[in-house]
Structure formats: structure tokens, C-alpha cells
Amino acid sequence: MPPLSNLATRDVETLVHPYINLATFRDSGPLIIERGQGVTVYDTDGKPYIEGMAGLWCTALGYGNDELVETAAAQMRKLSFAHLFTGKSHDPAIELAEKLKEIAPVPISKVFFCNSGSEANDTQVKLVWYLNNALGRPNKKKIVSRMKAYHGVTLVAASLTGLPGNHRDFDLPLPGFLHAGCPHHYRFAQDGETEEQFATRLAAELDALIVKEGPDTVAAFIAEPVMGAGGVIVPPKTYFEKIAAVCAKHEVFLIDDEVICGFGRLGRMFGCETLGFRPHSLSIAKAMSSAYLPIAGVMIPETMYQALLTESRKIGVFGHGFTYGGHPVSAAVALKAIEIYQRDRIVEHAAARAPQFQARLGALAAHPLVGEARGLGLIGGVELVADKKTKRSFAAQHGVGARAVAFAEAEGLIVRSVIGDVITLCPPLIIAAAEIDALFDRLTRALDRTLDWVTRQNLAQN
Numbered sequence: 001m002p003p004l005s006n007l008a009t010r011d012v013e014t015l016v017h018p019y020i021n022l023a024t025f026r027d028s029g030p031l032i033i034e035r036g037q038g039v040t041v042y043d044t045d046g047k048p049y050i051e052g053m054a055g056l057w058c059t060a061l062g063y064g065n066d067e068l069v070e071t072a073a074a075q076m077r078k079l080s081f082a083h084l085f086t087g088k089s090h091d092p093a094i095e096l097a098e099k100l101k102e103i104a105p106v107p108i109s110k111v112f113f114c115n116s117g118s119e120a121n122d123t124q125v126k127l128v129w130y131l132n133n134a135l136g137r138p139n140k141k142k143i144v145s146r147m148k149a150y151h152g153v154t155l156v157a158a159s160l161t162g163l164p165g166n167h168r169d170f171d172l173p174l175p176g177f178l179h180a181g182c183p184h185h186y187r188f189a190q191d192g193e194t195e196e197q198f199a200t201r202l203a204a205e206l207d208a209l210i211v212k213e214g215p216d217t218v219a220a221f222i223a224e225p226v227m228g229a230g231g232v233i234v235p236p237k238t239y240f241e242k243i244a245a246v247c248a249k250h251e252v253f254l255i256d257d258e259v260i261c262g263f264g265r266l267g268r269m270f271g272c273e274t275l276g277f278r279p280h281s282l283s284i285a286k287a288m289s290s291a292y293l294p295i296a297g298v299m300i301p302e303t304m305y306q307a308l309l310t311e312s313r314k315i316g317v318f319g320h321g322f323t324y325g326g327h328p329v330s331a332a333v334a335l336k337a338i339e340i341y342q343r344d345r346i347v348e349h350a351a352a353r354a355p356q357f358q359a360r361l362g363a364l365a366a367h368p369l370v371g372e373a374r375g376l377g378l379i380g381g382v383e384l385v386a387d388k389k390t391k392r393s394f395a396a397q398h399g400v401g402a403r404a405v406a407f408a409e410a411e412g413l414i415v416r417s418v419i420g421d422v423i424t425l426c427p428p429l430i431i432a433a434a435e436i437d438a439l440f441d442r443l444t445r446a447l448d449r450t451l452d453w454v455t456r457q458n459l460a461q462n
């Protein structure tokens, strides 16, 4: 391991980083990014990388967008902060809420603003609990999520998340949070089961779970249209129509976590439009502001708003809100970002680039290390396996995914590895055709280097 630079040493001695083995990180140190333009970021040595993850699935309009920068500066000069508590308001929040209602994929009554996807999902759960109290159903409170789902890290959001690393030794999930089966055909379908049959079985299992728990105790089901951090899992055909029917049958509220898929990722403005389902409420964040500033929200239907009114009449106050929820600078930037999506036809551009992206992604399935290459729109996952025939994964301690990420960085490409050695791809939506080719050329070279390393280390053995 080469010695750490001065800045890297200062990092290791001062920061706690999310999602890293903090012990080994002390030796490896960080990759320090200094600036960005378009789909490219540069490290402190000036080395360029294609940002194949749009940061954390979020910088949809790429780096250095002057319009967003100017919007933020202008709003900061005009009114740097105002809040929405106790009856105060400001233009940017009002205009953004109006715009979101206009583009919503289902009828939306109101928007509640917060700062992160986790806060949005925590809010969803609190609102569903409130709703059922307002409706006189005080026992209908359990929330069903899915194995491998990612919904964030605050206590409730982490309970919704279905990944072991987010639960273990954090004493999570909290009681009342259940996890249904993961809709990943490659891993969890039975021998010979078609996608449709697999979807039918998952819906039947959800139905059985709700019946076992008691339908009068289950309040909501939450799902990402395409699972992101769980390994870019595209559900099997007919999944959402079947799941939505089960939810409807048991009066279970359907929450759509659009934190990654919202704002064009899957080729439509919202992921549920691409996947063909109609949720009750939606969580939005990330690309809403192209991540220039933090902002998130819950899109609330009229039935739920009526419940909030009922509770307000009863209690006297809606006791929920975040200091920076709907921050005027973030709201102004989000409004401008949505204007750009619409004016520059960014969603259509993403849809037009998707066939090339998916073709290059799909071609990786032929690589000796790749068990499955999957995706939709401009998102993709490449699952590395020790044995293609049996789908056997590498032992986690070999860190094969992490090694592939390091080789990709050496090749000038930033990607991420999530649990199960899945390399994830989620480039800015503005990516050009030549940049998609460069991304996959670099990733292919990184996979070749990983294969070389795996072979030399003899890691494919049991």
C-alpha cells in the first residue's frame, strides 16, 4: 500500500466515512475529488474520471451547470433562509410544490418537503400511522418492505431497508417492520419459473404474509421501482400490477420510493410510469435538484391530506417538520432543475440513450466474471460470480467487487460495488453516446484486470 498523501492522512484522522470498512480504510485512504464538469470529475492530481454513478445516483444534470449555480446564488442573495413552520412560507417552496403536483404521475394533493430520502421515508411511515389513527384503525401500523430494499438509514428508514449491514449491531429493524421477498429473478426464481410465474409467487407470498400478520395490522407496503443499492434489481414482468392488487385487496397503502428512479432515470419522469403501477404516495429526492443542494419530499394524496386535517383538528397541531425542509435555495435550485429537465427534454434524452447503454451493459454478460448484467433506462448492475454455471458468488472477504471498483478507478471510471459484488452504474442523464462507449470500454478493461487478479489469486475456488 503506498503511503497516504498529506490530505488523505488528514481525512483518515478527522472523518468518519459512511459505507466503508473503517479499519482497512485507515491504510487505503480516500479518493479525493476536487472538481467536476459534465459527466467528468477530477481528483487532486488532476486525473479525470467518468462519474459512472452520478455521485450517489443523483447528479442527473452532471457537474458545472451554470444555470443551477446562478439560481442558487441569486436566491441566496434575495432570501438565504426562510422556513415553512408556524404558517410562514416563501415563493420557491410554493412554486416547487405546484410544479411537482403538475408533473406527478398520480393525483397529488400536497407536497411535504424534507432534506433527504431517509427523512422522506420516515415521514411516509409517520403519515401512514397518522392516517390510520385518523381513520380509527389504531392497530393497522405494520409496514412491509422487501429484502435487499434500500430506503435510507434513519431509524425507521433503516428498518425499511432490507440489507443486513444496515441492521446488524444497530439493533434494527424496529418491531413492526417486515420484509417480503426480493424480486430478483436471477437469484430467487425457482428452476424453470418464468418472470410472470415468479411475480405471481411473490404476490401470493405477500398476500400470505399480510394474512398471517392480520390485514387489520398491516398499514403499508413500500418499494423502489428498480432497487438501487440492493444491486440494481429490475422486478420481473407483471410484478407491480400483482403486488398492487394484493395491497388494494387488504387496504394496504402503496408507497413508491422514487429517490433514485424519479426524474428520468428509467426513461419516464417517474419510475412507476415505466414499471406501470400507480402508488398512493411518493418519496422524491436526489435528482430533484440534480444534487446541487439537498432537498427531498413526500407527494401526498388527498385522502392522506384529509387525515392530516382530521388529526390537526383533534390534536391542534401537525407536529412534524424539519428546519431546512423546503429551504428556499434548495427549492429554487430544484425548480430550475425541473425546468431544465422539461425544457431540454432530458428525460427523452435519457430514454433515447437507454438502448445503447443497455446493449453495452448486456454485452458484459459474456464476460467470464459476470453472472448477470441487468438494468433499465440509464441504470445498470453487473453481478460478478465465481462460477457462472452455478451462480456461486465469491466469498465476501475476497472483496472482488471492491477490487473491480479500484481497477475501474485506475482506468478513469467511478463505479460502486454493493453487497454481492454487484458493480452499479447510474451515470448523469446528460451522458453522450461517445461517453457511454468510453464508460463501458473502461469498465470492460477493469473487469479484465479483475479476472486476471482473481485467476492469479485462485479466488474462484470454493
Ligand SMILES: Cc1ncc(COP(=O)(O)O)c(C=O)c1O
Binding pocket: 056, 057, 115, 116, 117, 118, 119, 121, 150, 151, 152, 153, 224, 228, 229, 257, 258, 259, 260, 285
Ligand atoms: C431508493 C432510496 N431511498 C432512500 C434513500 C436514502 O436517501 P438519503 O441518503 O438521502 O437519506 C436512498 C439513498 O440512496 C435510496 O437510494
